[in-house]
Amino acid sequence: MRKKIVAGNWKMNTLPAEGVELAKGVAAGKGEVCDSVNFIVCPPFTHLHSVIETLKGTAIEVGAQDCATEVKGAYTGEVAASMIAALGCKYVILGHSERRQYYGETSESLNKKMARAYENNLVPIYCVGENLEEREAGRHFEVCKQQIEEVVFNLSEEQFAKLVIAYEPVWAIGTGKTATADQAQEIHAYIREVLRSKFGAAAEECPILYGGSCKPSNAGEIFSKADVDGGLIGGAALKAEDFLGIGKAF
Numbered sequence: 236m237r238k239k240i241v242a243g244n245w246k247m248n249t250l251p252a253e254g255v256e257l258a259k260g261v262a263a264g265k266g267e268v269c270d271s272v273n274f275i276v277c278p279p280f281t282h283l284h285s286v287i288e289t290l291k292g293t294a295i296e297v298g299a300q301d302c303a304t305e306v307k308g309a310y311t312g313e314v315a316a317s318m319i320a321a322l323g324c325k326y327v328i329l330g331h332s333e334r335r336q337y338y339g340e341t342s343e344s345l346n347k348k349m350a351r352a353y354e355n356n357l358v359p360i361y362c363v364g365e366n367l368e369e370r371e372a373g374r375h376f377e378v379c380k381q382q383i384e385e386v387v388f389n390l391s392e393e394q395f396a397k398l399v400i401a402y403e404p405v406w407a408i409g410t411g412k413t414a415t416a417d418q419a420q421e422i423h424a425y426i427r428e429v430l431r432s433k434f435g436a437a438a439e440e441c442p443i444l445y446g447g448s449c450k451p452s453n454a455g456e457i458f459s460k461a462d463v464d465g466g467l468i469g470g471a472a473l474k475a476e477d478f479l480g481i482g483k484a485f
């Protein structure tokens with residue numbers, strides 16, 4: 236049985252006190268959601284400590300939204316994986332399309348970030364996905380394959396066993412446009428096949444999350460598909476009720 240995960244990517248939203256309130260709201264309602272759903276919240280770096288403290292003793296885990304390529308040193312403005320891990324973070328989102336698009340994230344930098352994450356026992360949530368032009372040209376399979384081959388294929392079997400993948404079509408992120416459940420299943424199954432070609436049966440255990448305008452009203456149908464193991468949620472993760480509602484959709 237693969238892990239079911241609902242992860243909230245808060246992006247650059249909420250002030251620290253608002254983040255703590257949001258975390259409290261998620262914790263307060265978690266009991267109404269089936270125990271087998273794992274909730275993760277990924278606040279901005281500045282709130283990691285307070286959110287981790289708030290969620291101590293609850294089943295909700297915390298992740299960061301990125302980490303540095305380097306171990307430590309003179310890299311002004313960067314945050315090392317070791318710092319995140321020392322705070323009590325368990326996960327780190329890597330390769331989000333906004334970082335690929337606005338901050339020049341490449342497979343080369345992502346290979347380094349993956350290494351830093353594993354050195355610090357952080358579980359990467361590695362994001363892949365095509366943009367609208369690529370989807371319209373029918374290149375979505377090839378784009379996801381390349382993003383996986385160039386980074387995930389460099390992992391050891393032991394590292395791969397801990398990985399979480401998020402398929403996020405860029406055209407569906409923050410646009411209100413969601414992939415249909417069948418579109419999600421088609422590409423999730425393809426991603427699993429790509430993973431199987433390298434890691435064999437271990438691919439069956441890898442959670443593949445869907446991300447892109449997921450909300451309580453559409454999550455149920457998307458999550459009902461065989462190869463969809465949960466969601467990476469942006470906008471709807473900023474309201475505890477909506478975020479929990481997505482978890483209840485399982």
Ligand code: PEP
Pocket residue numbers: 244403407408409410411446447448449467468469470471
């Ligand atoms: C995301 O950016 O990870 C995301 C899925 O955003 P949204 O849910 O807002 O589309």
